[in-house]
Amino acid sequence: MLLLVAGCWGGEEKQARHAGEQAAVGEQTSRPPAKPPPPRKIDCDRVKCVSLTFDDGPGPHTARLLDTLKAGGVRATFFMLGEVVQEHAGVVRRMALEGHEVANHTWSHPDLTGLSPKEVRSQIERTQKAIRNASGVEPALMRPPYGATNDEVGRTVGMPQILWSVDTKDWQFRSVSRDTKVGITKPERGGIVLYHDVHKESVDSIPKVVEGLKKRGFTLVTVTEMFRGEQLKPRETYTEAPVEAEPLSASPTPGSPTGTAPEPTPTGTSPTGTSPTGTSPNPGQ
Secondary structure, rough: OHHHHHHHHHHHHHHHHHHHHHHHHHHHHOOOOOOOOOOOOOOOOOEEEEEEEEEEOOOOHHHHHHHHHHHOOOOEEEEOOOHHHHHHHHHHHHHOOOEEEEEEEOOOOOOOHHHHHHHHHHHHHHHHHHHHHOOOOOOOOOOOOOHHOOOHHHHHHHOOOOOOEEEOHHHHHHOOHHHHHHHHOOOOOOOEEEEEEHHHHHHHHHHHHHHHHHHHEEEEEHHHHHOOOOOOOOOOEEEEEOOOOOOOOOOOOOOOOOOOOOOOOOOOOOOOOOOOOOOOOOOOO
């Protein structure tokens, strides 16, 4: 009898706990989901802008990188591999909610110039779906692995292809001091800087890189923010944003990743209208 009572009590306790858990889940799902903030209205004609971009993630160091960017009140652009997105879905969602730009770096990092159009489409479409499912955001930009592209790849991808003006070569040297020095001294106004958030040394360098770029008067923005609302063209490649005039003063960095700045000034067309030749790729990009 005691065992029977104990068993019944255990069952009732489990049922009550399960009901409570279901109620809590119901409360959570009934709340409207948080939405990513829109791009900030930063006028990169009036302030010095630069864009930090990170490839090949997300990975084990990406959450710490997000902590650094949040503490600095800056945003970045993440070109992600579809095959690892689901494993780090919470981090990808956090990227979007904190105002960073999520972008496509293919599913498994192949040289797209060596694939058939069908294989290229698969690499892009599977990654689009993975990032969309994790973040709630449809990527608008892609970066071809190794920077290897051509006219056929551009037509098949059907998205703006973002390359870079500063290659830190962090994948090759794995040096915090070198990553820091290059990241601070090499970027120019309108530049796009390439890092990889899968490398510990790269992520370790970013606090000083952010600090150093701010001291140089830069505002750190996403790629889309830096182009100031310009409609980037599918099939074309972009290595940097056009610079039309000297900024009026040192850049006032927004105080938080969701901060705002003055209204953007419309700009002209992209500085690059053709694809690179897809020469011998570097293995880490």
